[in-house]
Amino acid sequence: MTDTRRHLLAMDDVGADDIERILETAAGFEDVVERDVKKVPTLRGRTVVNLFYESSTRTSASFELAAKRLSADVVSVKAAGSSVDKGESLKDTISTLNAYRPNIIVIRHPQIGAAQLTARWSDAHVVNAGDGKHQHPTQCLLDLYTIRKRLGRLDGVKVAIVGDVLHSRVARSNIAGFQLMGLDVTLVGPPALIPPGIAEATGVRIAEDPAAIGDADVVYVLRMQHERMEPGQNHVPSLREYASVWGVTARRLRPGQVVMHPGPMNRGVEIAPDVADSSASLIGEQVEAGLVVRMAVLYDLMTRPGVGGVIDLHERTAERGAA
Ligand code: ASP
Numbered sequence: 247m248t249d250t251r252r253h254l255l256a257m258d259d260v261g262a263d264d265i266e267r268i269l270e271t272a273a274g275f276e277d278v279v280e281r282d283v284k285k286v287p288t289l290r291g292r293t294v295v296n297l298f299y300e301s302s303t304r305t306s307a308s309f310e311l312a313a314k315r316l317s318a319d320v321v322s323v324k325a326a327g328s329s330v331d332k333g334e335s336l337k338d339t340i341s342t343l344n345a346y347r348p349n350i351i352v353i354r355h356p357q358i359g360a361a362q363l364t365a366r367w368s369d370a371h372v373v374n375a376g377d378g379k380h381q382h383p384t385q386c387l388l389d390l391y392t393i394r395k396r397l398g399r400l401d402g403v404k405v406a407i408v409g410d411v412l413h414s415r416v417a418r419s420n421i422a423g424f425q426l427m428g429l430d431v432t433l434v435g436p437p438a439l440i441p442p443g444i445a446e447a448t449g450v451r452i453a454e455d456p457a458a459i460g461d462a463d464v465v466y467v468l469r470m471q472h473e474r475m476e477p478g479q480n481h482v483p484s485l486r487e488y489a490s491v492w493g494v495t496a497r498r499l500r501p502g503q504v505v506m507h508p509g510p511m512n513r514g515v516e517i518a519p520d521v522a523d524s525s526a527s528l529i530g531e532q533v534e535a536g537l538v539v540r541m542a543v544l545y546d547l548m549t550r551p552g553v554g555g556v557i558d559l560h561e562r563t564a565e566r567g568a569a
Pocket of ligand 1: 416509
């Protein structure tokens with residue numbers, strides 16, 4: 247049987263037409279989230295499972311709200327407090343949840359490829375809400391939405407992605423999606439935090455001078471991701487030194503630049519508190535965009551079955567053929 251499911255696993259699988267469609271759908275949902283009664287019946291009778299094996303505030307809250315705004319039935323499972331605590335494997339957890347016949351599974355997991363496995367082990371459409379340092383595609387979509395809303399365009403916008411690229415799934419998704427939409431990407435940071443070979447693999451520019459952020463229209467600041475750093479490995483001499491050399495402060499910005507951060511922020515480390523709270527900051531807009539963009543992703547997956555696009559369809563088809 248042909249598998250007609252569509253997934254959102256990585257920005258590398260997505261086409262510019264998919265992105266355009268999702269951003270347009272998201273804009274249409276702005277009206278819904280502003281209403282007194284913030285609900286449309288679009289996904290009534292459908293079930294969305296949110297399965298989070300890693301901490302999350304913005305992504306888990308917005309996926310849950312997004313599904314509820316679309317009138318889906320939503321089950322949110324956090325690894326802590328679930329049978330994962332008792333040692334249940336990812337595969338067993340997925341097959342348990344699959345028994346409830348969810349239409350969509352949204353998964354965040356520390357292991358690279360966990361979302362892909364979920365697509366293989368379940369019958370649901372799968373959305374990757376972050377797999378280790380690999381991908382976080384909905385973050386990229388909401389960032390594109392935010393940039394276009396503020397700057398009025400995507401093509402030719404210069405973005406400096408600053409900081410801990412090495413451990414960042416946001417950077418990996420954003421590099422792919424930003425380049426696809428014609429943005430010009432430069433990575434700015436200490437060499438120890440820039441993945442070796444990334445310039446060759448993706449065509450981005452790399453700047454080892456913090457002053458390089460001066461050329462950008464958008465300064466995209468990444469969190470120092472301590473939880474992904476190997477114990478005992480010192481990527482930077484000290485946080486204080488990192489902050490003084492690479493921290494994005496008001497002094498380093500020029501008028502007209504905007505600043506983004508996926509959150510959560512380490513205020514005073516990668517971003518100065520006054521910058522985060524300034525009128526140049528789009529951080530609040532990113533959070534708002536997260537809701538309508540995730541509504542658009544859930545809607546798109548459920549309403550365009552079998553069309554391809556935001557999907558890694560061949561994998562599963564090939565696998566079924568082989569089985
Ligand atoms: N919230 C984003 C993520 O889950 C960024 C971060 O944690 O620094 O990847």
